[in-house]
Amino acid sequence: MHLSRRAFLGASAAFGFIPGALAAQSGDRRLVVVVLRGGMDGLHAVPPLGDPAYASARGGLALDSGSGAVRLDSTFALHPALAPLQPLWQARELAVVHAVASPYRERSHFDGQDVLESGAIRPHALNDGWLNRAVAARGNPPALAVGQTVPLLLRGAAKVSSWAPSPLPGLPQSRIAALRALYDGDPLLATAFEEGVQMEAFADSALAMEPEMAGGKRKGASAFPALAAAAGSLMAAADGPRLMVMDLGGWDTHSGQLGRMNQPLGQLAEGINALARALGPAWKTTVVVAASEFGRTVAENGTGGSDHGTGGAMILAGGAVAGGKVFTDWPGLAKAQLHQGRDLRPTLDARAVFKAILRDHLGVAARALDGTIFPDSAGVRPVEGLVRT
Amino acid sequence: MSKEAALFALTRFGMGAAPGEVAAIAADPRGWVLGQLDRPMAPPELAGLPDHASTLRRMAEIRKERKRDPDLGKDEMRRLAMAEAAARTRAAIASPSPVVERLVRFWSNHFTVSTQRQQVAPITGAFEREAIRPHVLGRFHDMLRAVTRHPAMLAYLDNAQSIGPNSPAGQKRGKGLNENLAREILELHTLGVDGGYGQGDVEAFAGILTGWTIDPEGGFFRYVPNRHEPGAKMLLGQRFEGGEVETERALLMLSRHPSTARFVAAKLARHFAADDPPPALVEVLARTFLDTDGDLLAMTRLLVTRAETWSQPLAKMRSPDDLVIATARLIGLEAGDDADRRLVQSMAVLGQPVWSAPSPAGWPDRAETWMAPESLMRRLEWARALADRRGRSFAAQEAQQVIAAGPATRQALEGARGTDALFLLLASREFQRR
Numbered sequence: 001m002h003l004s005r006r007a008f009l010g011a012s013a014a015f016g017f018i019p020g021a022l023a024a025q026s027g028d029r030r031l032v033v034v035v036l037r038g039g040m041d042g043l044h045a046v047p048p049l050g051d052p053a054y055a056s057a058r059g060g061l062a063l064d065s066g067s068g069a070v071r072l073d074s075t076f077a078l079h080p081a082l083a084p085l086q087p088l089w090q091a092r093e094l095a096v097v098h099a100v101a102s103p104y105r106e107r108s109h110f111d112g113q114d115v116l117e118s119g120a121i122r123p124h125a126l127n128d129g130w131l132n133r134a135v136a137a138r139g140n141p142p143a144l145a146v147g148q149t150v151p152l153l154l155r156g157a158a159k160v161s162s163w164a165p166s167p168l169p170g171l172p173q174s175r176i177a178a179l180r181a182l183y184d185g186d187p188l189l190a191t192a193f194e195e196g197v198q199m200e201a202f203a204d205s206a207l208a209m210e211p212e213m214a215g216g217k218r219k220g221a222s223a224f225p226a227l228a229a230a231a232g233s234l235m236a237a238a239d240g241p242r243l244m245v246m247d248l249g250g251w252d253t254h255s256g257q258l259g260r261m262n263q264p265l266g267q268l269a270e271g272i273n274a275l276a277r278a279l280g281p282a283w284k285t286t287v288v289v290a291a292s293e294f295g296r297t298v299a300e301n302g303t304g305g306s307d308h309g310t311g312g313a314m315i316l317a318g319g320a321v322a323g324g325k326v327f328t329d330w331p332g333l334a335k336a337q338l339h340q341g342r343d344l345r346p347t348l349d350a351r352a353v354f355k356a357i358l359r360d361h362l363g364v365a366a367r368a369l370d371g372t373i374f375p376d377s378a379g380v381r382p383v384e385g386l387v388r389t
Numbered sequence: 390m391s392k393e394a395a396l397f398a399l400t401r402f403g404m405g406a407a408p409g410e411v412a413a414i415a416a417d418p419r420g421w422v423l424g425q426l427d428r429p430m431a432p433p434e435l436a437g438l439p440d441h442a443s444t445l446r447r448m449a450e451i452r453k454e455r456k457r458d459p460d461l462g463k464d465e466m467r468r469l470a471m472a473e474a475a476a477r478t479r480a481a482i483a484s485p486s487p488v489v490e491r492l493v494r495f496w497s498n499h500f501t502v503s504t505q506r507q508q509v510a511p512i513t514g515a516f517e518r519e520a521i522r523p524h525v526l527g528r529f530h531d532m533l534r535a536v537t538r539h540p541a542m543l544a545y546l547d548n549a550q551s552i553g554p555n556s557p558a559g560q561k562r563g564k565g566l567n568e569n570l571a572r573e574i575l576e577l578h579t580l581g582v583d584g585g586y587g588q589g590d591v592e593a594f595a596g597i598l599t600g601w602t603i604d605p606e607g608g609f610f611r612y613v614p615n616r617h618e619p620g621a622k623m624l625l626g627q628r629f630e631g632g633e634v635e636t637e638r639a640l641l642m643l644s645r646h647p648s649t650a651r652f653v654a655a656k657l658a659r660h661f662a663a664d665d666p667p668p669a670l671v672e673v674l675a676r677t678f679l680d681t682d683g684d685l686l687a688m689t690r691l692l693v694t695r696a697e698t699w700s701q702p703l704a705k706m707r708s709p710d711d712l713v714i715a716t717a718r719l720i721g722l723e724a725g726d727d728a729d730r731r732l733v734q735s736m737a738v739l740g741q742p743v744w745s746a747p748s749p750a751g752w753p754d755r756a757e758t759w760m761a762p763e764s765l766m767r768r769l770e771w772a773r774a775l776a777d778r779r780g781r782s783f784a785a786q787e788a789q790q791v792i793a794a795g796p797a798t799r800q801a802l803e804g805a806r807g808t809d810a811l812f813l814l815l816a817s818r819e820f821q822r823r
Contacts, residue, residue, distance in 0.1 A: 168770035196762035302565030
């Protein structure tokens, strides 16, 4: 796929960068990272029904074969609320990475998210995100945070934008001109403002055809699937963002987990399908990866929920994913096989997954991956065969 | 000089300047702040709102009746939520002691309970009134205790259901611990994540906290010995022997811990001085916390009298809540339900709905959170809509009174009138900051 002159100019205008040869070459590759905040229970999302210790280890949280869970292979199944993703699995456009964790081994959400997003090996060691550094390494393709704020994952020196549907009318040109003068010499506001103005203009045209989101101004479109549909449309545009971050919360299920997981899992499944539909042909060259800061305790806690744990699962989707497979070195759920006797033992580093996507999907060089993007990670080898190349 | 100091006091320690206020306090800005600490006012706006227990009882009734009518009580709870959020906002706008209102927000955010848990939503206002407000100029320990016992917190972080596995109730029902409240007290309310505790401490503390729950009939705090994990527990190397008193002792120990002093000091300094506060200020605050057994009045006094605080530029980005309140203080409140709704919705539209932080960590207190492109555009769109509606009667000469305008803003405001003047003022880099 090549960028037309109009798209080339459009991208420059919309995001203020001049795409280099590298960017133009693989400008059709797209990456969406969904940060699942709150510690998604990977054992609940993708239960290892075939693990002999599963039912007894999970107690009241165990799903049985009558639950509507969709079998993926002899060991794993998809939670019933993720069943809408089954067609993607059959099309080999859905994969699961299991028993995975960032290098973080404590159990604070906020430090866990910091490590997951910064790409460092401990909390607060870096104040920018690995995806922002990857943007820089890729020659600054347009990158977008879907939401009012930019999460750490995409924060940093490389220019990024943020977008969410706004219920308020936009600004007239006369105001925009006045604001440019007003912010002149204030780097923080001037930069955010220019990005914002360009993004609004781009979103207005890219979403003009979306009945749900005409002009990007429709109210109440903040539920994850609606947001994902709009984000997919933005990304599908020839001059749209190529790297994107979305947030989905609701995973901190300390109590009543059986009921409480249905909603966020359903949102995730619907959101991925909405992205796929909106991306259209571009889905073929897209990787979506959904990752959480940690997993949860294997055993049910005292209140029908689970507490903060370690190993979890990632869900990958997209036409560029070598799907139909659960990637895992499964450690087992018997008590002796658990991390500290309570959590799913992580056997794979989350960075190995991210590195595989950046290397094999986006063509980021190994030197950048091992050095600036994931510092001190030379020993963490990218997962082979995760992405169609 | 004193005009600048007055503006600083109103912007940094208060909730923004109302017309005429700078001149009114210019003689003694510091005294204006300190006077509020000596004589805090109970906002009349909060009178007549229900306490947590009556709301929880009403919710229980509604739940019972819902079998007949699934929509029962929805409007009632929506109305209550709006009344609570509007009262809180109006109190801050109208208050003659805005410094106290800022402290209430700070501590309410430190001890976050969020409407994102549905069963907590109707009592978030009561929580703030009952557990936060009475203690913002009192002792940290008293606030910690009030917060931890409050049904809003017990429900939000699941302790209401946690049962000691070896307690009579645990043995009978095969139920057990929930670590949520224990972990977040250690991480977010007292020691801080690097405060020197481990997983074993979390589990021990969770055991200590068992039995602190909500009376299902009355809707108030109740200690249920039957659910309390018996036997000794080791928390931070100290032995706790069981019973209701051990929870009290544990909270007291945590409130006196040097890690708590450092953690609370750093957060206060971040809010009142700078995103990255001067280390010397944090240090002296932490020492005061330890020396005074967590006297929050002493800490606040120190904050508003130290030169380090006053020497920090007004560079902190206003949160949406701050921005909406500062704007309303500037242009005055409209009367009526519609105006209430607009105020409360403004905060939501700008990304900070009242009492709805996304996690128990509360709203972040650094510029980068609020200064993403979309977040700024939203503020500007909001400013435009507001200026179009309210700007016609805006007296442009007020503009120079409520900000320390730099050259770009002065130039933009020169000759601007009415709607234009109000828009430019609200959008200005100075008004976006505090």
